[in-house]
Amino acid sequence: MxxxxxxxxxxxxxxxxxxxxxxxxxxxxxxxxxxxxxLLYSLYERPAAYTQRELCDTLHYPPQTVNxxxxxxxxxxxxxxxxxxxxxxxxIVALTKQGQSLVQKIIAPLFAAEQCTFRGLSGEESERLxxxxxxxxxxxxxxxxxxx
Numbered sequence: 151m152x153x154x155x156x157x158x159x160x161x162x163x164x165x166x167x168x169x170x171x172x173x174x175x176x177x178x179x180x181x182x183x184x185x186x187x188x189l190l191y192s193l194y195e196r197p198a199a200y201t202q203r204e205l206c207d208t209l210h211y212p213p214q215t216v217n218x219x220x221x222x223x224x225x226x227x228x229x230x231x232x233x234x235x236x237x238x239x240x241x242i243v244a245l246t247k248q249g250q251s252l253v254q255k256i257i258a259p260l261f262a263a264e265q266c267t268f269r270g271l272s273g274e275e276s277e278r279l280x281x282x283x284x285x286x287x288x289x290x291x292x293x294x295x296x297x298x
Contacts, residue, residue, distance in 0.1 A: 180256045185211060185219040187256070193229075193249075194257040199242045201234065228252050 177187035188209050192200065200208070206216045220243060223229045228249035231241040245253060268276055 176260060182256070183219060183222070185209075185215055186222055189216070189219050189223065189243075190228075190249075190253050190257050191260070193243065193245055194253045194261065199244060201240045201242055202231070203240050205243060223249065226252075 173187060174184055177184050180187075182190075188211075189205060192205060192208055202213070202216060202220065205211075205220075206213050209216065220229065220231065224231060226248070227246055230244045230246055232244055234240055234242060271279065
């Protein structure tokens with residue numbers, strides 16, 4: 151690997167970690183874990199109900215991680231896990247009134263900040279950012295699969 155590629159990769163990884171830190175510090179400031187932040191974010195972002203399995207798939211987290219965060223939210227009275235007929239393992243995750251208030255307090259302002267940030271990019275820049283990010287993830291997934 152050439153120096154330029156190594157330097158670019160290091161810069162990219164620093165940017166990624168810095169962005170991750172922004173969300174981590176935001177979650178910490180609201181006394182929630184990163185996983186709880188992303189669970190609440192997902193529930194805010196999509197009005198249709200999620201199942202536990204769908205949340206795992208959406209967040210790319212293992213079921214244990216998601217279930218632990220769901221238990222935390224359930225104890226706080228923020229969500230209810232509703233049974234699905236003929237499916238004992240998978241449940242629908244529903245926000246309670248308290249959960250909806252929590253989402254409005256924590257996630258809505260974050261979502262608005264992200265939208266404002268995205269609007270700071272030109273249409274072409276936002277399209278390129280999305281396109282290149284998707285391409286990078288697909289290429290990385292392929293490369294990692296070849297070495298796993």
